[in-house]
Amino acid sequence: MSAIDLNCRPALADHVRLQIDPVTDDPILLFPEGVLVLNPTAHDIVLHCNGKLKVREIVATLGDDYEIDEATLLTDAVDCLTDLLARNLIVVTS
Numbered sequence: 001m002s003a004i005d006l007n008c009r010p011a012l013a014d015h016v017r018l019q020i021d022p023v024t025d026d027p028i029l030l031f032p033e034g035v036l037v038l039n040p041t042a043h044d045i046v047l048h049c050n051g052k053l054k055v056r057e058i059v060a061t062l063g064d065d066y067e068i069d070e071a072t073l074l075t076d077a078v079d080c081l082t083d084l085l086a087r088n089l090i091v092v093t094s
Contacts, residue, residue, distance in 0.1 A: 004055060004081045006074075008092040011051030016089050018046055029089055036089065041066075042080050049090055055081065 004010070012018060017030045027043035029036040038046060044065070048058040059074050066073055084090040 004078050004085060004092065006056040006059075007054050008094055009051050009054055010049040010058075010081055010085075010090045010092050012046070012049055013089055013091050029084075031089060036087070041076065045077055045080050046084070046090075049081075051093065 012029075013031075015031055019028060019030060020026070021028045021035075021037070024037075027038040027040075027046075029038060029046070044062055045058065048061060053061070055077065059070065059077050062077065063070055063073055081090065081092075085092060
């Protein structure tokens with residue numbers, strides 16, 4: 001699958017690890033080519049990328065925590081996941 005849709009199930013790629021940087025306490029994705037520092041929203045999204053939850057379920061879960069309209073949250077989540085997919089940091093299944 002090459003695009004993010006509401007029914008796909010994102011998960012971290014096998015070569016990627018999510019952890020907290022021990023020096024800065026920032027959430028980061030570690031991968032063989034480097035490190036990606038995540039902002040708080042991206043971190044919350046990635047925390048739910050377990051390969052079981054659909055994008056629509058991730059957005060619904062995050063909607064309980066964010067005081068933002070669902071359309072904006074959906075756009076932000078899809079944009080984040082699309083970027084991570086383009087960087088080969090996540091995989092998606094249907």
